[in-house]
Amino acid sequence: MLEKIPNISFNSSEGATDIEFLRLSELFSRIAKNPTHNPRKLHRLNFFALLIVTSGSGTHQVDLKRYAIQKGSVLKIAKGQVHAFEESLGYEGYLVIFTEDFVLKYFSESTINFISQLYNYHISQPLVENSTFNDFFLKQILEELQTKDSYAKKEIISKMLELYLLKLERLAHSSNSDKLKKEYFEHFVNFKNLVERNFSTTRNAKQYAERLSITPKHLNTIVKTVTLNTTKAFIDQYVILEAKRAILSGGYSLKEVSYQMGFDEVTNFSKFFKKHTGLSPKQYKFTI
Numbered sequence: 001m002l003e004k005i006p007n008i009s010f011n012s013s014e015g016a017t018d019i020e021f022l023r024l025s026e027l028f029s030r031i032a033k034n035p036t037h038n039p040r041k042l043h044r045l046n047f048f049a050l051l052i053v054t055s056g057s058g059t060h061q062v063d064l065k066r067y068a069i070q071k072g073s074v075l076k077i078a079k080g081q082v083h084a085f086e087e088s089l090g091y092e093g094y095l096v097i098f099t100e101d102f103v104l105k106y107f108s109e110s111t112i113n114f115i116s117q118l119y120n121y122h123i124s125q126p127l128v129e130n131s132t133f134n135d136f137f138l139k140q141i142l143e144e145l146q147t148k149d150s151y152a153k154k155e156i157i158s159k160m161l162e163l164y165l166l167k168l169e170r171l172a173h174s175s176n177s178d179k180l181k182k183e184y185f186e187h188f189v190n191f192k193n194l195v196e197r198n199f200s201t202t203r204n205a206k207q208y209a210e211r212l213s214i215t216p217k218h219l220n221t222i223v224k225t226v227t228l229n230t231t232k233a234f235i236d237q238y239v240i241l242e243a244k245r246a247i248l249s250g251g252y253s254l255k256e257v258s259y260q261m262g263f264d265e266v267t268n269f270s271k272f273f274k275k276h277t278g279l280s281p282k283q284y285k286f287t288i
Contacts, residue, residue: 055093067127068164073128074168141157
């Protein structure tokens with residue numbers, strides 16, 4: 001019988017709610033004291049993680065594929081991906097973990113569009129090799145975390161992380177841009193653009209396929225190849241993302257958000273939102 005892969009939520013012993021920097025030794029020490037899961041077995045994250053290797057070498061499993069890592073390697077593990085540490089770590093480093101809400105609240109929209117790994121993680125590979133700016137990033141972040149002046153601390157840390165992710169994306173793009181079938185990538189980008197423009201008027205996968213002049217089955221194959229999700233799941237997740245953005249802005253009533261997302265009734269939007277997030281829109285607003 002197959003063992004169910006556990007879903008791991010963001011949980012900080014330091015009281016952090018959206019971002020944390022951990023030495024790997026600290027991570028394993030924390031889990032040993034309070035074993036909620038075994039990090040050496042497959043588990044699915046509901047947040048984002050960066051595994052930054054500072055010395056040594058070894059392997060790490062992401063979405064059932066094993067990656068060789070060493071000093072200078074960075075593994076970008078997206079929300080929803082499955083990963084596992086090896087039994088005996090032959091390397092040292094840091095794990096940077098942060099939530100989708102952190103990204104939506106502190107990152108610029110242009111940066112989110114550039115960082116394709118966050119939402120479309122099969123456009124680029126999770127492994128970035130030979131990064132020469134890891135040590136500088138870690139030094140700057142750790143200094144900021146240790147400063148006693150709390151003024152704008154979260155904003156400063158977010159901008160450091162935002163810049164680091166953009167540099168990682170540029171490095172990854174230069175080495176991985178040709179790995180996805182060109183035809184699939186072009187169709188996916190066209191589909192994604194259509195969803196961004198039309199999600200409030202239709203969430204029907206068949207209609208998007210018709211606009212792209214391909215069959216729904218072929219579109220589903222393309223979307224699953226790129227994102228590991230079905231066409232419908234991708235559309236629904238995009239609507240949820242936009243809804244979260246609207247709620248986070250604080251400038252709209254629930255009725256206005258519902259209308260922006262293409263729902264005539266607030267109750268229908270609330271049911272849709274809760275189905276995909278486990279929270280009602282009101283509950284979500286008060287958890288951030």
